[in-house]
Amino acid sequence: xxxxxxxxxxxxxxxxxxxxxxPDLDSYYLVKRLPVVELVKEEFVKEILRKGHFTGISVxxxxxxxxxxxxxxxxxxILSVDKDLYQELGLSGKPSKxxxxxxxxxxVEIDLFNANHSNGKKQxxxxxxxxxxxxxxxxxxxxxxxxxxxxxxxxxxxxxxxDKYVLEDLSIVSHTIQKTQTTVVPKLSHNQSLVSTPGDxxxxxxxxxxxxxxxxxxxxxxxxxxxxxxxxxxTVHGFDDSPVSWWRKEHGFHKNGCNLYTILILPDDTYWLxxxxxxxxxxx
Amino acid sequence: MxxxxxxxxxxxxDAVAQxxxxxxxxxxxxxxxxxxxxxxxxxxxxxxxxxxxxxxxKEEQQNFQQLSRITVVLSDKTNNSYLGNDKIKSYDIxxxxxxxxxxxxxxxxxxxxxxxxxxFSTWLGFHLKHQYVQTALRLxxxxxxxxxxxxxxxxxxxxxxxxxxxxxxxxxxxxxxxSSGAEWPTDLRAxxxxxxxxxxxxxxxxxxxxxxxxxxxxxxxKAATRRLTVKSSIxxxxxxxxxxxxxxxxxxxxxxxxxxGKRQNTDDHDEPKKKKSKKLKSN
Numbered sequence: 001x002x003x004x005x006x007x008x009x010x011x012x013x014x015x016x017x018x019x020x021x022x023p024d025l026d027s028y029y030l031v032k033r034l035p036v037v038e039l040v041k042e043e044f045v046k047e048i049l050r051k052g053h054f055t056g057i058s059v060x061x062x063x064x065x066x067x068x069x070x071x072x073x074x075x076x077x078i079l080s081v082d083k084d085l086y087q088e089l090g091l092s093g094k095p096s097k098x099x100x101x102x103x104x105x106x107x108v109e110i111d112l113f114n115a116n117h118s119n120g121k122k123q124x125x126x127x128x129x130x131x132x133x134x135x136x137x138x139x140x141x142x143x144x145x146x147x148x149x150x151x152x153x154x155x156x157x158x159x160x161x162x163d164k165y166v167l168e169d170l171s172i173v174s175h176t177i178q179k180t181q182t183t184v185v186p187k188l189s190h191n192q193s194l195v196s197t198p199g200d201x202x203x204x205x206x207x208x209x210x211x212x213x214x215x216x217x218x219x220x221x222x223x224x225x226x227x228x229x230x231x232x233x234x235t236v237h238g239f240d241d242s243p244v245s246w247w248r249k250e251h252g253f254h255k256n257g258c259n260l261y262t263i264l265i266l267p268d269d270t271y272w273l274x275x276x277x278x279x280x281x282x283x284x
Numbered sequence: 285m286x287x288x289x290x291x292x293x294x295x296x297x298d299a300v301a302q303x304x305x306x307x308x309x310x311x312x313x314x315x316x317x318x319x320x321x322x323x324x325x326x327x328x329x330x331x332x333x334x335x336x337x338x339x340x341x342k343e344e345q346q347n348f349q350q351l352s353r354i355t356v357v358l359s360d361k362t363n364n365s366y367l368g369n370d371k372i373k374s375y376d377i378x379x380x381x382x383x384x385x386x387x388x389x390x391x392x393x394x395x396x397x398x399x400x401x402x403x404f405s406t407w408l409g410f411h412l413k414h415q416y417v418q419t420a421l422r423l424x425x426x427x428x429x430x431x432x433x434x435x436x437x438x439x440x441x442x443x444x445x446x447x448x449x450x451x452x453x454x455x456x457x458x459x460x461x462x463s464s465g466a467e468w469p470t471d472l473r474a475x476x477x478x479x480x481x482x483x484x485x486x487x488x489x490x491x492x493x494x495x496x497x498x499x500x501x502x503x504x505x506k507a508a509t510r511r512l513t514v515k516s517s518i519x520x521x522x523x524x525x526x527x528x529x530x531x532x533x534x535x536x537x538x539x540x541x542x543x544x545g546k547r548q549n550t551d552d553h554d555e556p557k558k559k560k561s562k563k564l565k566s567n
Contacts, residue, residue, distance in 0.1 A: 060343075065287050065315075065497070082286055100490060104286070104498060134532055254493070255476055 003237040005215055030059075032166040034141045036069055037131040039077055042119050044161060045112045048145065049075060056143030063241040064105075064253040064280075069139060070243050075113035080243035081106055090130045098252040098280040107243065107250060208274050211235065211262060235262040245281060252280025287315035288475040289500035291353060291377060292401075292430055292463035295321050299336075301468065306338055308469040310348050316500070318353040318377055320465075325359060329366065332374040351504075353377035355401060358387035367395060373511050376504070379428070385410035392420035398507040399426045399461075404447040405433035405440040414454060421459055426503045427451070430465030431473070431481055445485070452486040460487075461500045 038044060039056070048054055049071070056071040068080045080096070081089060086106040095103030116123040131137055159167060211233050240257030244250065251259060258278035265271055277283055290309055296302050302319075309317050319336065323329060332352040340348060354375040356367065372378055379399035382388035388410060391400050400420060402408060420427070429448050433440040452460070462482055466472045473481070475496050482492035509516045523534065 062313075084286075134529065136529070254489070255479070 002239050005235040007233040028144045030168040031141045033138045034165050036137040039071055040127050052145055052147035054145050056141055057239055057242055058139035059142050060140050063243055068241055068243045077110040077112055078243050079108040097250055232265045233262055246284035249282040254279040286497045286501045288313055288496050289316040290314045290463050291318040291500050292320050292465045293317055294467045295319050296467055303338055305466055305469045308472055310344055312472060312474045315347050316349045318351040320353045320355050323354055323356045329371050331371045351376040355379040355381055358382045358391060360384050360386050364395060377507050389416050392416040398503055399428055401428040404444045406443055424506055426459045426461055429462050432465035432471040435471050448485045460495055462495045
């Protein structure tokens with residue numbers, strides 16, 4: 001996730017939970033110019049990947065033009081490459097779903113937890129040969145790591161593994177509180193009509209639009225007024241240029257890379273889940 | 285999908301403005317950019333000038349490629365015989381801009397050029413006959429629209445829209461690239477916006493994006509075959525000219541180093557390497 005937004009309408013003072021929010025900061029890092037081969041080496045898989053939740057994604061490259069790589073906690077390394085690189089890479093992959101009949105983009109998936117992915121095995125050697133310095137596959141890589149057992153083994157190992165590369169602590173996860181002066185808040189209840197009735201501005205899609213406008217800091221004058229309505233919305237933004245989204249399904253970028261969801265919580269413990277799906281995205 | 289291209293940025297005399305335009309293009313997300321020299325009737329032909337120093341950051345520099353392009357303005361009286369000479373070949377792209385129907389016909393059929401471009405910002409003065417366009421497409425030539433004039437001026441905008449929609453509808457946007465033709469940084473737009481503009485010209489979603497990505501790339505490969513190959517199929521280079529990183533590509537053909545080591549030393553360096561250019565039709 002890239003950003004989390006919490007929206008609390010009609011709330012005079014923020015609850016303490018949100019006020020002193022401090023995400024587990026010491027597990028969010030940026031490595032500069034990391035060769036992909038470092039992510040498939042057995043040592044890394046054994047010491048880091050198997051010992052916790054490791055999620056990582058390359059940043060600064062676009063999923064529709066460049067090569068993008070992601071590592072999932074399930075032990076999958078996903079490479080989204082263009083045709084030129086795919087032909088030189090020497091690893092088998094699937095054509096991307098979003099490039100039409102003549103595929104110009106391919107998705108290569110490597111299962112790092114596979115039994116064959118260990119020293120001495122043919123498959124392992126092949127992967128190492130493909131990703132080694134031959135093709136200049138280096139990325140700026142963002143990752144978060146939460147070790148399963150709380151022993152303090154963890155971070156030192158990583159720095160030892162990657163001591164050649166610049167490791168940057170992204171602890172400055174910024175955290176802003178914005179007070180929006182608005183008296184216009186839609187009224188919601190659990191028996192809200194889920195079907196859109198055009199014009200009343202109270203249906204499900206209008207509410208989502210309302211949340212969107214507040215989040216963009218725009219003028220919201222189209223929703224009917226009713227003050228003092230306690231409900232809350234939590235929006236989680238993903239990365240636009242990620243090669244995967246929902247349940248390891250492929251994610252692409254045509255004109256936008258919508259990759260976010262919103263949970264709307266109503267007072268009677270009813271939850272609404274909104275998921276934004278972009279053009280090049282598969283419905284989960 | 286490949287990188288975003290803008291294969292027409294005008295070469296202007298003001299060096300500062302030129303640098304600024306190129307830097308803006310880089311920041312907007314274009315990664316391959318061609319600086320165009322226009323050659324009108326009577327102008328003196330010079331070899332391609334070197335790329336302009338831009339003082340980009342190291343990472344920007346890595347991803348940014350600057351090419352040279354020459355656009356020859358054709359009229360009936362132009363002598364076309366020099367289009368194959370070495371000075372022209374020193375440019376990465378050779379484009380022609382026909383101004384009469386006769387020269388359009390010649391450009392489409394006889395001349396060995398990569399790209400046919402038009403001044404769509406005024407009345408063209410002749411009709412783009414379907415038959416000639418088809419000939420050009422069959423010979424693998426490309427067509428170009430420039431959106432820069434449409435941003436500069438309202439009258440131009442009307443002409444640009446009229447001409448391009450007309451052209452796209454009849455030809456369905458095949459082999460067409462879109463470029464800026466920018467003289468000033470303000471003429472440039474970001475790639476996704478240009479793709480949107482292309483939809484207004486009548487192109488389909490996929491075509492609109494590929495007219496900035498894969499079609500220009502195919503054009504560059506075609507231009508490379510015109511300049512660097514024998515009969516558009518073979519290039520010959522010495523093994524030593526291959527960069528260190530690409531050595532693995534020929535290692536498979538080497539004899540195993542143990543017993544045939546001696547033979548290898550004598551043979552390997554004398555034999556020129558033949559490379560077939562496979563990716564001529566990359567689309």
